[in-house]
Amino acid sequence: MKKSLLVTAVALGLAGCNSSSDPVYVAPDESFDMSIAHVNDTHSSFDEVKSSFMNDYLLQGKPVYTSFGGHPRLLEAANFYREQAEEQDRSMLFLHGGDAWQGSAYFKLNKGQMNADILSRMGLDAMAMGNHEFDLDNATLASFLNKVNFPVLGANMDVSADSDLNNAKNLHPYALFAFDGNEKERVSLNNLPSDKHVVAVVGVVLEDMPSISPEVGDVSFSAEVSTTQKVVNDLKAKGINKIILLTHLGLERDINIAKNVNGVDVIVGGHSHTFMGDFTELGWANNPEYAQLVSNPDGGVTCIVQAGEKAQAIGHANVQFDEQGNIATCSGGNTLLSSDKFYNDATREDALDTGDEWAVQGFIAAHDFIEITDEDADLRSHIDENYKPELEEAYGDMITYVPQELVHERRPNDGGTDEHGSQVAPLVGEGWLYWANQKDVLEATGFSKVDIALVGAGGVRNSLEQGDLLEGHISLELLPFSNYLSIVELSGSDIRNLIESTVTTSLKDSEHMGKFPYVAGMRYTFDETIAEESGELSVFQVQTFSSDGEIEWVNIDDDQNYVVTTTNYNANGNDNWDAMYEAQANSANRYDVVIKNDTSVEAYKVERVEKDGDSLKAIYTESAPDCDSEALTCNTDALAVIEYFDAEKDVLEAQDEPLVTLNLLERD
Numbered sequence: 116m117k118k119s120l121l122v123t124a125v126a127l128g129l130a131g132c133n134s135s136s137d138p139v140y141v142a143p144d145e146s147f148d149m150s151i152a153h154v155n156d157t158h159s160s161f162d163e164v165k166s167s168f169m170n171d172y173l174l175q176g177k178p179v180y181t182s183f184g185g186h187p188r189l190l191e192a193a194n195f196y197r198e199q200a201e202e203q204d205r206s207m208l209f210l211h212g213g214d215a216w217q218g219s220a221y222f223k224l225n226k227g228q229m230n231a232d233i234l235s236r237m238g239l240d241a242m243a244m245g246n247h248e249f250d251l252d253n254a255t256l257a258s259f260l261n262k263v264n265f266p267v268l269g270a271n272m273d274v275s276a277d278s279d280l281n282n283a284k285n286l287h288p289y290a291l292f293a294f295d296g297n298e299k300e301r302v303s304l305n306n307l308p309s310d311k312h313v314v315a316v317v318g319v320v321l322e323d324m325p326s327i328s329p330e331v332g333d334v335s336f337s338a339e340v341s342t343t344q345k346v347v348n349d350l351k352a353k354g355i356n357k358i359i360l361l362t363h364l365g366l367e368r369d370i371n372i373a374k375n376v377n378g379v380d381v382i383v384g385g386h387s388h389t390f391m392g393d394f395t396e397l398g399w400a401n402n403p404e405y406a407q408l409v410s411n412p413d414g415g416v417t418c419i420v421q422a423g424e425k426a427q428a429i430g431h432a433n434v435q436f437d438e439q440g441n442i443a444t445c446s447g448g449n450t451l452l453s454s455d456k457f458y459n460d461a462t463r464e465d466a467l468d469t470g471d472e473w474a475v476q477g478f479i480a481a482h483d484f485i486e487i488t489d490e491d492a493d494l495r496s497h498i499d500e501n502y503k504p505e506l507e508e509a510y511g512d513m514i515t516y517v518p519q520e521l522v523h524e525r526r527p528n529d530g531g532t533d534e535h536g537s538q539v540a541p542l543v544g545e546g547w548l549y550w551a552n553q554k555d556v557l558e559a560t561g562f563s564k565v566d567i568a569l570v571g572a573g574g575v576r577n578s579l580e581q582g583d584l585l586e587g588h589i590s591l592e593l594l595p596f597s598n599y600l601s602i603v604e605l606s607g608s609d610i611r612n613l614i615e616s617t618v619t620t621s622l623k624d625s626e627h628m629g630k631f632p633y634v635a636g637m638r639y640t641f642d643e644t645i646a647e648e649s650g651e652l653s654v655f656q657v658q659t660f661s662s663d664g665e666i667e668w669v670n671i672d673d674d675q676n677y678v679v680t681t682t683n684y685n686a687n688g689n690d691n692w693d694a695m696y697e698a699q700a701n702s703a704n705r706y707d708v709v710i711k712n713d714t715s716v717e718a719y720k721v722e723r724v725e726k727d728g729d730s731l732k733a734i735y736t737e738s739a740p741d742c743d744s745e746a747l748t749c750n751t752d753a754l755a756v757i758e759y760f761d762a763e764k765d766v767l768e769a770q771d772e773p774l775v776t777l778n779l780l781e782r783d
Contacts, residue, residue, distance in 0.1 A: 174474065194491070289350070319372070343372055380441070400531050547635065573628070596682075
């Protein structure tokens with residue numbers, strides 16, 4: 116058996132350790148200051164992201180339209196912090212909290228290879244393994260790992276059984292760095308320097324990764340809390356008393372680790388896209404405080420930071436350790452990296468006049484949480500010359516026009532949305548339902564009609580900006596996962612169980628909100644009855660039509676069967692859609708639908724869904740769709756929406772009557 120670069124939690128304490136006769140490293144008996152620049156969930160946002168902000172006293176309270184971030188701006192900001200640290204002879208790390216993959220057309224076109232190229236130019240010291248790093252296959256992931264020039268970390272991963280990853284370079288449980296002022300070197304347990312401060316950066320990934328990322332291959336994952344404590348204890352036993360966790364778990368799970376694990380000084384996180392800090396002066400939602408301090412079981416303290424999403428901002432934490440290596444102070448903040456171009460409207464055709472532009476620049480100069488930042492010229496040029504031409508060509512034809520931004524938020528009541536949540540996901544559901552009811556699809560599957568579409572919030576990747584909507588905005592950005600649509604018969608009781616269980620779970624901030632269900636062809640209202648624990652459906656109806664074509668709403672009958680369409684990912688029960696799996700565990704009346712030779716519909720009969728640990732797999736009556744075949748086009752989730760918008764939506768606007776309502780109890 117090949118030796119794995121990542122090993123199980125039991126073996127972690129032994130990997131690379133000194134023998135019993137070797138001297139134990141003793142950290143210098145003095146305080147130690149360092150800075151940590153950090154990003155997370157950058158999701159291939161190599162170009163800037165269009166956005167806006169609004170202050171009551173700026174431009175008479177009108178929105179200011181601009182753009183934030185992008186990797187050239189991130190690099191410029193990181194280089195500023197590096198230069199600052201060098202001038203102060205201060206130790207520094209630049210860390211990435213995972214999910215560098217997916218999220219833009221660049222990733223769709225280059226399948227991780229552009230990520231390896233651009234990230235290797237950023238000067239990163241380490242990155243956590245995110246769930247989206249498993250979006251393709253492990254051979255492609257291994258290629259990425261072999262090309263990057265920094266370690267990718269996951270201490271609670273065991274890749275020894277996976278033939279693609281078990282010898283991948285740059286994949287480790289943790290990385291050790293020795294500092295002498297601003298001078299930094301990567302070290303191992305076998306060569307710890309006696310006169311330098313050593314900092315361990317330990318990667319921790321989702322313990323339930325297979326339920327979120329079904330393409331994990333033969334990688335297994337161990338418990339987050341117990342594995343973390345085991346690794347920390349082993350490192351402490353070797354004399355290393357400054358420990359940073361680099362996680363891709365989400366803020367609530369980071370807090371849970373801090374509350375239950377001793378010895379962790381700092382957690383640099385990701386996954387929940389939490390933009391820590393007070394940005395209410397930009398008209399944005401009130402976010403968790405930056406640099407949260409959480410008490411450990413033994414009375415110690417852990418500092419937790421996170422930096423939002425899509426490369427729009429960079430975090431910078433200043434950390435002081437005392438003589439014993441414990442946190443003395445931890446402070447800092449996230450900074451939005453703004454363009455220097457500002458506009459009156461979302462089309463970005465009408466620039467601010469000189470007076471208003473000066474007012475905006477003055478406002479930005481007066482606040483630490485936003486800064487006009489140049490793009491690194493070399494990186495901007497590299498992207499424009501090597502990747503931009505293919506990107507622009509790939510977007511294709513215009514399919515409709517969006518007169519006003521349509522906002523996507525995974526869970527209602529989050530991110531400034533109301534109780535109805537996403538304006539985009541229900542329109543995606545309309546597209547799926549429209550396409551699934553086309554004559555050739557019904558003929559291929561044998562169903563007479565499809566009643567309902569179910570949309571997992573996490574499969575819809577972004578809001579839709581005002582302006583022309585092109586084919587590529589759907590297939591490359593909004594629905595980039597190349598899922599095919601499944602059409603499955605479920606009982607009303609199955610659908611009820613699915614809605615109730617996924618919404619109930621989504622009440623908890625510690626959960627992955629991608630599981631939240633949006634719908635088309637039906638509507639529901641969920642009333643929370645016990646804060647963050649449970650609730651009930653007060654409205655649960657399917658859409659029908661009267662004899663004269665008028666829409667009618669009828670209560671869903673638990674004992675009646677309905678035909679539902681969703682992606683094959685959710686149809687298998689991934690993302691904790693457990694009720695979907697349970698309904699098909701013994702047998703299924705389901706077809707997975709793709710396009711053959713760009714013209715005909717091909718339907719593949721699913722016999723049942725099989726579960727192996729946390730992994731879920733459709734078992735087909737004959738063969739499965741071969742999406743590597745040039746004859747098959749598998750991204751019918753995106754193609755369905757493109758066809759619907761093109762045929763039925765001259766102008767794309769939010770639904771007049773929202774179909775999902777989540778009534779939450781008042782929070783303290």
